[in-house]
Amino acid sequence: MARKYQLSNVESEEYSSWLLKLEKELNESQFNFATNEAAAIIGLAGPGSGKTRALVYRAASLIKKGVSPDNVLLMTFTNKAAEVMKLRLKRFLGYQPENMWAGTFHSIGARILRSHAQLMGRNSNFSILDEDDRSVVLKHVFDQIKKDLSPEAQKLFVKRGFAGKVISQSRNSGQSLNEVIDLYYEQYREFSELLQRASEEYEERKKEINAFDFDDLLVRWLELFKNYPEIREMYQRRFSHVLVDEFQDTNIIQGKIIDIMAEKSNVCVVGDDAQSIYAFRFAEIGNIVQFPKRHPDCKIIKMEENYRSTPEIVDMINHVISINEGQLPKKLVSLKSSGEKPWVVSARDVYEEAAFVTQRIQELYQKGLKLRDIAVLYRSSYLSQELELEIIKRRIPYRTFGGLKFMQKAHIKDVLAWMKVLYNSYDEASWRRVIPLHPGLGKAATDKIIAEILKSQEPLNDIANGKIMPSRGKQGWETIQNTVISIMNKEHIDAIIYAILESGYHEIMSKNFPDNWEERLHSLERLASYSEKYQDLETFLEALSLEETLFYESEDEGEKGDRDFLTLSTIHSSKGKEWDAVFLLAANEGQFPSGWGEVNMEEERRLFYVATSRAAKYLHIITYTNDYRQGTFFVTRPSVFLREIPSEKYELIQLE
DNA sequence: AAAAATAAATTTTTT
């Protein structure tokens, strides 16, 4: 048979030398993935298979091939991941590509919606409601509805937390509220009508206060594309190449957005159905499973070679995931040299667990591992409390990811609420936080003032010049006026923060937090210095609401960029990362799988899979028997996920 | 009637 010899294009001399480099750097399937020219591509990749690397190489190849960076759209699960990928891209290319859109679905959605806000019934300075803001607005809507109900009916009426969940589920799945209730919450059918009304009034309210919630950033984006063909086509033309990471965690709406892009653009997605861990946020596993059906000409590329973990670890995690029935069949092969079997450590209680983990960390450190090569992972953030105390005691530098957020501290939220009000003066949720901070102003006064703010053309001016004024609580109102006046014309974000403090919040803080207001003041000063990195209020507020870990990152960057630190993280926040040594805490029944309500066992097992597959060399899974939580004494037993692993696949360690 | 003070409840995982 004749040998084929492909003639290259004129401009592709540089490209062929790039391909030579790629062939050296990548394995066959990664190379195929990075260079394939199919219009739709799905990469199915196991943990540690270098899928993110392949995706970055694909982006780089496109640019090398002559695709302009502003024709590329890169969507990832966190904005941080997008930043990391941009950095890597810069390294591969040797320069920073300009104008490439990269970020989360939510941040891209916000960006697009800001350009077409008028069409969607908003001004371009719309607020983004986070979970807390959303709850505040919903509470008001609920209070209004409850007013018409008899006291007995009020008691029976569903909690608004639940209502919020149902509304969110309905929007994220593209089903009507009634469908969702009929399908999943049959027992609440009698509330359908009221929930429907709440949902509608919530929508109205968001429009009135010029705000979108997280769901809107996706749902309204899709709506924009559906209702305005010329806008849809504009973006389809602009983004000739769409790349999506972590596709297994996208929901129905995100899937539909991708489908629309795929009508005209080249779409390439990667994911691993076995690492889908966001069902509670309505991630739709069908997106990944049915991608080949929806795009019949798509190229499927599997990446099953694991470059991360030892054969012993891979052997164990292969077994873990094989127990799930709903998974696409896959078997990872380790390319690393042999190491130790994973340890399963049986401790008596959390204190022994903490003692073991810290001692072992110090041992590994002696062996030459850096702290940054070590991570402690857990199912729920409260499980790390005792360990954290122990780590502080032993003066081990660490950082936490996931769980309780810096942003959720009361004083930070207070100051942010002021800033949000300055950005969008109709932001009801933030006014509800700001106003009652002041003496003499409570719920009733707040209600009245907000009603006036919504009627006003220029709320801030009207407050400053006294057109908007409560009938009582004059003294507190004067403070509010002073703050409004002093923040109104500030240029820099840090100046705004200091103005808020000086015009009244400093005093409020010392009254509300007599024990630790100085500490809180200090953290606000840090917030001010951090804010200098941002151009304007819009980017600053958006970054804070869409990417909460950003602030942590900056914290030590100010001091020193690459300080060595240990990682403490929820499993969810550990996704996509890897460490030489990993500790998994509290692998007990009741804690992992989580003992809250109905448990989705397959999802919990995938979480266990994600946690254990983060480890490159040393994996330690800790389980304990005595649990003292909630004041009483419990006896727990090892997690079912441990019990279903054949004992020869791990080393059982008994502590002495 | 409204605000302030006090007591009780709530916390999986996250954009």
Next chain:
DNA sequence: ATTTATTTTT
């Protein structure tokens, strides 16, 4: 720790 519900005070 912070939000929400309840009671007391103004």
